[in-house]
Amino acid sequence: MLSTLSKKMLMCLTGLFLAFFLLIHFLGNLQLFLPQEQAHLQFNAYSHFLAGNILIKIISYVLYASIILHALDGLIITLKNRKSGAVYESDRRGRASKWYSRNMGILGTLILIFLVIHFQNFWYVYKFGAPPLDERGNKDLYILVIAVFQQWWYVLIYVLSMAALCYHLVHGIHSAIRTLGLYHPKFVKWFKIVGIAYSIVISTGFALMPIYIFFTVK
Amino acid sequence: MDLHLKIWRQKDRNAAGKLETYTLTDLNPHMSFLEMLDTLNEQLITHGEEPVEFDHDCREGICGQCGMMINGIAHGPLKHTTTCQLHLRSFKDKDTITIEPFRSAAFLVKKDLKVDRSAFDRIISSGGFISINTGQAPDATVIPISHELAESAFDSAACIGCGACVATCKNGSAALFTAAKITHMALLPQGKEERSQRVLHMVKQMDKESFGHCSNTEACEVECPQGISVLNIARMNFEYNKALFFKKK
Known part of the structure; x- marks a missing residue:
């Protein structure tokens, strides 16, 4: 059986991979901000390229495995922690830490629920459904994206989920660096700042996509 | 009053x-x-x-x-x-x-406010020592140790083992306590020799005592009477990862 430290290491490695994946996903999705005509064809061509690339296919399996391992390991860790931690009649321990650091399990569950919705919205339809084709013959993912983000409640779900993602990343990246064993005070401080900046940029950027589409693209 | x-x-x-x-x-x-x-x-x-x-x-x-x-x-x-x-x-x-x-799963109440913290003692016994031949006290200048290093080791050694870190941690984790002992010895030349087996043994014992995982909430450092830094935990992770990676069998 893995030690408590090794279980955290699994959390750290899968988490860092997922956080890195977000950057690639984010950079690709920036195409949605292009003028509509250009965005339409370019985004579909990009999706087609990714779907047909063997390297991307391998990475996608690593991605699915990481999501499952991260969630399962997180569940195991949380259950164990629930058992080993104490319950007090009068409890003000919260003054010493941030709420999002104490509730990574809840934030993670929210993100997992979001992922189910997100996969169902796009991934499932693209892979197993029958999406329309664009004028170049690529599957028209762009139209799907636009259709989903015409509905205000989807925009709201996406934006709120990105807020949960932001807090999850702020603690997660910082915690992962600890688990990796970086103990030099100067670099720990720098990594913390970079981690927070990364979390804010990624989640705000993702949140702006549905908002931008809702208000500008018809 | x-x-x-x-x-x-x-x-x-x-x-x-x-x-x-x-x-x-x-x-x-x-x-x-x-x-x-x-x-x-x-x-x-x-x-x-x-x-x-x-x-x-x-x-x-x-x-x-x-x-x-x-x-x-x-x-x-x-x-x-x-x-x-x-x-x-x-x-x-x-x-x-x-x-x-x-309180924690590893700290059981013996009576009223009295708590059994012997789990800490067992963590120390599992590796918190240096196996050297005893004999005459060596000359203080035989092994040179810089002032900064000695101070840094002492910052970790300052842990008094009261258990506030475990009681404060939402997971009842003993990471700060164990890490402070590991870091204290890993920093000094006398402790470096056995650092790999020490960290492996102490972490194993820590897990055996049903302490929880460290979630890096850092609450332990805030409530620690000695202000033991959470960077000790990062150091423990470093020592543990290294020991595990280079373990020969």
Whole structure:
């Protein structure tokens, strides 16, 4: 059986991979901000390229495995922690830490629920459904994206989920660096700042996509 | 000053405990928290009742024996202070104070506010030592150690093992305690020799004692009477990862 430290290491490695994946996903999705005509064809061509690339296919399996391992390991860790931690009649321990650091399990569950919705919205339809084709013959993912983000409640779900993602990343990246064993005070401080900046940029950027589409693209 | 106390009373390890209410009057605000409990106990004994049992020893903030949850905070409202160094002037007249024992799955209540922290001792026995031949004391200059290194090792060695980190941690994790011991020895030349097996053994024992995982919430450092840095935990992770990676069998 893995030690408590090794279980955290699994959390750290899968988490860092997922956080890195977000950057690639984010950079690709920036195409949605292009003028509509250009965005339409370019985004579909990009999706087609990714779907047909063997390297991307391998990475996608690593991605699915990481999501499952991260969630399962997180569940195991949380259950164990629930058992080993104490319950007090009068409890003000919260003054010493941030709420999002104490509730990574809840934030993670929210993100997992979001992922189910997100996969169902796009991934499932693209892979197993029958999406329309664009004028170049690529599957028209762009139209799907636009259709989903015409509905205000989807925009709201996406934006709120990105807020949960932001807090999850702020603690997660910082915690992962600890688990990796970086103990030099100067670099720990720098990594913390970079981690927070990364979390804010990624989640705000993702949140702006549905908002931008809702208000500008018809 | 007058104080209302709600104190955790528990007959023994297996009994169910509950909070009992007591009121003390005419207390001196400069009294220490433990002196206040002594006063209560004198009154209880006078009335033929069982005194409240609690751990204490030096009452100077250095032995790590005392420790209780005071109004839901380990060692009470002051930061980086042991329970014995807390005084009634930190509270207001007529305050109600809830006092509970330090708890976790690995810290069982023996009686009232007294807690079995022998899990810490077993972690130390599993690797918190240096196997050297004893004999004549070596000359102090035989192994040169810089002032900075000695200070840095002492920052970790300053841990008094009171258990506030475990009691404060939502997971009941002993990461800060174990990490402080590992770091203290990994920094010094005498301790470097056995650093790999030490970290593996101590982490194994820590897990055996049913302490939880470290979630890096950093609450332990905030409530630690000695202000032991959470970077010790990062250092433990580094030592552990390295030892595990290079393990030969």
